[in-house]
Amino acid sequence: MVQSVLGSLILGYRPLWNRARKLAAIQLYVQNESPAAVVETGHLLRTLQELWSASSPPLLLSPQTHQVLADMLEHAPRGAPWIEVRGDWLQDSGIYTLVKAAHQRGLKLVWRGDIGQLPEPAVAQCFDNSLLSLTPADAVAALQANPRPGSPASKAPPRAVSPILAGQMYENIPSRALMEHCLDKHNALALAGWPTEDVLYSMRHTPQQPSHAVIAKLQKAIDAEQSLETFEDIMGEDPLLAYRFMVYTNSASLGLRTGIDSLRRGLVMMGYGSINRWLSDQLPHSNTDPNMQPVRESMVLRATLMTQLLDAGIENELRREIYLCGLLSQIDELMQEPLANILRRIPLSERIYDATVLQTGPYAPSLQMACALETGDASAIRHLCETHEMDLEEVNRGLLRVLSDLEVER
Numbered sequence: 001m002v003q004s005v006l007g008s009l010i011l012g013y014r015p016l017w018n019r020a021r022k023l024a025a026i027q028l029y030v031q032n033e034s035p036a037a038v039v040e041t042g043h044l045l046r047t048l049q050e051l052w053s054a055s056s057p058p059l060l061l062s063p064q065t066h067q068v069l070a071d072m073l074e075h076a077p078r079g080a081p082w083i084e085v086r087g088d089w090l091q092d093s094g095i096y097t098l099v100k101a102a103h104q105r106g107l108k109l110v111w112r113g114d115i116g117q118l119p120e121p122a123v124a125q126c127f128d129n130s131l132l133s134l135t136p137a138d139a140v141a142a143l144q145a146n147p148r149p150g151s152p153a154s155k156a157p158p159r160a161v162s163p164i165l166a167g168q169m170y171e172n173i174p175s176r177a178l179m180e181h182c183l184d185k186h187n188a189l190a191l192a193g194w195p196t197e198d199v200l201y202s203m204r205h206t207p208q209q210p211s212h213a214v215i216a217k218l219q220k221a222i223d224a225e226q227s228l229e230t231f232e233d234i235m236g237e238d239p240l241l242a243y244r245f246m247v248y249t250n251s252a253s254l255g256l257r258t259g260i261d262s263l264r265r266g267l268v269m270m271g272y273g274s275i276n277r278w279l280s281d282q283l284p285h286s287n288t289d290p291n292m293q294p295v296r297e298s299m300v301l302r303a304t305l306m307t308q309l310l311d312a313g314i315e316n317e318l319r320r321e322i323y324l325c326g327l328l329s330q331i332d333e334l335m336q337e338p339l340a341n342i343l344r345r346i347p348l349s350e351r352i353y354d355a356t357v358l359q360t361g362p363y364a365p366s367l368q369m370a371c372a373l374e375t376g377d378a379s380a381i382r383h384l385c386e387t388h389e390m391d392l393e394e395v396n397r398g399l400l401r402v403l404s405d406l407e408v409e410r
Contacts (some may be wrong), residue, residue, distance in 0.1 A: 002389065006393040006396040006397055006400075007393035008033050008037045008038060008040070008382050009030055010030075010033055010392070011029060011373070011396045011400070012028075012029035012159065012372070012375060013028055013029065013373060013374065013403060014029070014193055015233050016060065016192050017190060017191050018183070018189070018190050019184065019187065019188070019295045021291060021293045022362055022408070022409060023057055023297065025058040025082075025190060025408070026060070027058055027059075029064055030061055030063050030068050030072075030080075031068060033382070033392065035067075037111060037339075039071045040071070040332075041071045041072045042071075042075045042076075045072075045076055045081075045277045047400070048081065048404075050296070051400050052274060053402050053404065056404045056405070056406065056408075058082070060082045060192075061080075061114075061132070063084065063094065064376070066095065069083075069085065069095065069098075073085075073141065074098055074101075074102075075105070078106035078107065078109055079106075080107060082110050083110065085111060085112030087111055087114070087119060090119070091389070096123075100126060101124040108126060108128045108203055109126055109128060111130045112128050113172075114132070114134075114200055115133065115163055115164075116135055117136075117139055119208055129168060129169060130168045131163075131168075131169045131171055133170070135165070135384070138163045138352070139178055141163050142162045142163060142164050142178060143181065144160040144261070145160045146162075150275055162185070162186060164181065164182055164185070164186040165186070167343055168181050168189060169352070170188050170190075170191050171191070171193060172192075173195055173196045175195055176291065177281050178197075179191060179195050179291075189290065194295065199308055200334070208240055208335060209287040210240045211238045211292070211296060212240040212277075212283065213240065213293075213297075214241055215271060215282055216236065216278050217234050217237075218279060219279050220270050222279075227389065227406070228268070230290070231267050231275075232267060232320070236263065236303070236324075237296070239299050240326055242328075243331055243342070244282070246266060247261065247348045249265075250345075250346055257375070259347030260346075261321070261347050262317070262321065262324065263324065265331070279281070295334075299327060299330050301402070302326050302371070303325075303326030303327040303329075304326070304332070304405075305326070305370045305402045306363075306367055306369075306370040306401055307319055307326065308396050309390075311364045317402070321352065322363060324348070324352060325351070325352040325355055325356060325363050325372050326367060327349075328342075329356045339357055340357045343357065353385065368384055369381070369384050372384055373395075
């Protein structure tokens with residue numbers, strides 16, 4: 001493998017979620033580091049093949065420049081990940097010629113564009129699927145096609161025909177209602193991104209609760225007398241559960257002499273029986289809404305990525321602290337309070353507070369990079385690398401390791 005390949009590309013990612021609200025695939029943004037950079041996407045594809053396993057998420061490669069797309073279409077072998085082609089780029093005759101040749105070669109291509117501007121049949125036959133966006137008018141039409149809650153179907157007035165096409169992928173879906181319409185009513189294959197803001201807004205009148213599934217999973221692990229590392233890993237799957245556990249272990253009622261500044265220390269001090277009883281108290285009020293699963297998993301993914309970006313032979317205790325920093329970095333969105341107030345309730349390392357609230361300190365660059373990678377903002381990623389002297393190749397390698405370690409149900 002050529003070592004410089006990942007140093008000449010800027011990568012970013014976006015999860016794709018299926019009807020079960022589980023990870024279905026990853027959209028991987030790919031851009032050349034500079035217009036003058038030599039694009040060798042064949043080496044990138046071989047790198048992905050080396051890293052990916054049978055349980056890793058499928059990939060949708062999303063070239064951000066004509067140059068990268070043309071190179072992929074020309075050199076990707078049969079069996080390569082799906083490759084996205086923007087609809088308006090097909091006006092370039094050179095791109096269209098490469099698309100036809102790639103289709104004939106057996107590549108899986110995805111057309112990306114507005115649902116109101118679908119390609120002509122001759123062009124559409126080159127594509128296996130679509131990543132569609134909706135205009136505001138399309139979004140309104142889709143919502144108007146929903147039956148009114150509580151109205152018998154026989155008495156309901158005629159509704160508009162939904163523009164949503166079954167079996168396709170959709171992006172930039174802004175609302176919970178539209179997300180549910182796409183996935184549940186019209187069997188969309190997946191959504192790129194998640195309407196986190198609206199999902200949380202729809203729950204604003206009731207305090208957020210930890211996940212029922214995560215609590216039950218942790219109880220099962222305790223009953224099976226699994227390792228302390230396993231308990232910590234499971235608790236780290238839910239930022240709200242992790243936070244509440246730390247608040248509890250630092251409460252005056254427990255009377256512990258020293259502050260508990262990590263999940264590991266809290267688990268050691270509490271003992272299995274006490275932890276299980278505390279979990280049993282949490283279970284009756286826990287959250288069972290599947291729409292929250294992508295929200296939690298995205299927060300966990302940021303924490304995991306941040307840990308990988310800072311992983312340079314550091315000791316386990318620091319690695320756990322970095323993970324906690326990433327995990328709690330968005331908890332204000334769940335608790336609807338200022339992050340500074342939330343974090344001051346527990347005796348966390350100042351490094352966590354500095355990174356998440358003040359955006360300073362040793363963890364801030366990796367947290368900022370993890371956030372930038374979520375958007376695929378090439379200019380922001382390039383700026384962070386230059387400002388904090390982060391090696392682009394190592395950033396990309398860390399991202400691909402984290403993404404390849406994710407697991408999807410086939």
